[in-house]
Amino acid sequence: MDPLANLNDIHLPEQISSFPIAPGWWLLLFVVVAALCWLAFRLLTKHRYLRPYQQAVIELEQLEKPAIIDSMRILKWVAMHYFDRRDFAPYYAEQLLTALTDKLPQKHQQTFLHKAQNALTHQYHPKADQKYGHAMQQAALFWLEHVNITGAWVNKRRSTATRETTL
DSSP states (O other): GGGGGGGOOOOOOOOOOOOSSOOHHHHHHHHHHHHHHHHHHHHHHHHHHHHHHHHHHHHHHHHOOOOOHHHHHHHHHHHHHHHHGGGTTTHHHHHOOOOOOOHHHHHHHHHHHHHHHHHHHHSSSTTHHHHHHHHHHHHHHHHHHHSSSHHHHHHHHHHHHHHHHHH
């Protein structure tokens, strides 16, 4: 008697299904999707927040014959968007320049004043735009480059929340 004659064929086990997935994988998937949604929301919020800043820079750079009043109008618009409107709305010329300077870091205030002072002092003289328009445009670009608008967003949100709770 042959001992090998009693052997049967080897049967392979059934394929193990991948479904249902273990709860840990569902949790990991939820965390990844939530993180991606949060990241998309933050990027969209940042993009929307920076849009006026970007528009102001583009508008200033596209001025072919920059007028002092155009540069000041753009700066005032950006400042009122990012900071409290009451700090800028009632001011023109020297008062506006002082309010804009106060929003810059201390190390950049003198440079901004130096660039913008002559333009504002002479803005009502004949041909002032030809003489000082480019200088005011450069001062406006300098202000936009060095002002801390991200800190303004945090402070503006805090002050808005404080105002809403006191009402």
